[in-house]
Amino acid sequence: MTVVSLRDVTREHGQVQALKGVSLEVAPGELVAVMGPSGSGKSTLLNVAGGLDRPTSGTVTIEGEDLARVKDLAALRRTSVGYVFQDLNLIPSLTAAENVMLPRELDGVRSATAREEALAVLAEVGAGEVAGRFPEELSGGQRQRVAIARALVGERRLLLADEPTGALDTATGDEILQLLRTRCDAGAAVLLVTHEPRYAGWADRVVYLRDGAIVESSAVRLESAR
Numbered sequence: 575m576t577v578v579s580l581r582d583v584t585r586e587h588g589q590v591q592a593l594k595g596v597s598l599e600v601a602p603g604e605l606v607a608v609m610g611p612s613g614s615g616k617s618t619l620l621n622v623a624g625g626l627d628r629p630t631s632g633t634v635t636i637e638g639e640d641l642a643r644v645k646d647l648a649a650l651r652r653t654s655v656g657y658v659f660q661d662l663n664l665i666p667s668l669t670a671a672e673n674v675m676l677p678r679e680l681d682g683v684r685s686a687t688a689r690e691e692a693l694a695v696l697a698e699v700g701a702g703e704v705a706g707r708f709p710e711e712l713s714g715g716q717r718q719r720v721a722i723a724r725a726l727v728g729e730r731r732l733l734l735a736d737e738p739t740g741a742l743d744t745a746t747g748d749e750i751l752q753l754l755r756t757r758c759d760a761g762a763a764v765l766l767v768t769h770e771p772r773y774a775g776w777a778d779r780v781v782y783l784r785d786g787a788i789v790e791s792s793a794v795r796l797e798s799a800r
């Protein structure tokens with residue numbers, strides 16, 4: 575079964591057609607890079623795919639569930655979808671571990687269990703030693719790892735990453751991509767927005783958007799990039 579499927583999706587903002595009939599499916603274990611010029615609809619595609627934004631027309635399904643029919647979309651998002659945003663959105667008054675625990679606690683997982691899970695996933699992303707620190711005490715790369723840990727916790731099957739390598743140096747960016755790739759190889763589906771051909775080289779498939787439409791889709795998976 576595909577993890578996420580978009581069928582003939584449009585998204586209009588007033589006169590602006592951010593997406594014009596996009597169809598896309600991402601399977602378990604597949605990393606799809608989304609590329610295209612600024613304003614081509616990449617972030618809109620990601621938001622619609624993850625149920626953060628609703629399409630004007632067309633259908634979005636996550637693990638077979640039509641998002642238009644899901645009663646508790648927030649709960650589905652918390653259990654199935656992990657987001658890594660450009661601006662990270664870490665909560666400044668919470669430590670790294672508490673930030674990672676939060677989505678699990680919102681799902682009713684006991685604090686002690688949520689903490690154990692958070693510490694395990696922070697260790698997995700190489701941020702175990704900063705678990706007790708607040709976001710402002712972390713470097714950009716550490717913050718990004720914490721944000722990724724928060725997206726991974728709870729074994730969510732769909733990961734959406736919008737320029738997760740942002741302003742990071744190449745070595746740190748490669749490590750972040752490696753983390754996404756590892757989760758993907760373990761069965762998650764990943765949609766990655768990137769401007770960098772270097773990072774698209776980690777993908778199984780690259781989808782190019784222009785003016786809200788997919789203009790090209792190509793298999794890549796350059797083994798030499800890894």
Ligand SMILES: Nc1ncnc2c1ncn2[C@@H]1O[C@H](COP(=O)(O)OP(=O)(O)OP(=O)(O)O)[C@@H](O)[C@H]1O
Pocket residue numbers: 587590591592610611612613614615616617618619
């Ligand atoms: N809330 C909104 N209201 C009005 N227009 C919007 C809104 N969100 C996006 N748009 C417009 O939709 C189009 C697609 O925007 P989107 O952010 O998806 O592009 P993008 O490819 O992610 O761009 P970038 O690479 O610069 O982040 C743009 O023309 C943008 O101005």
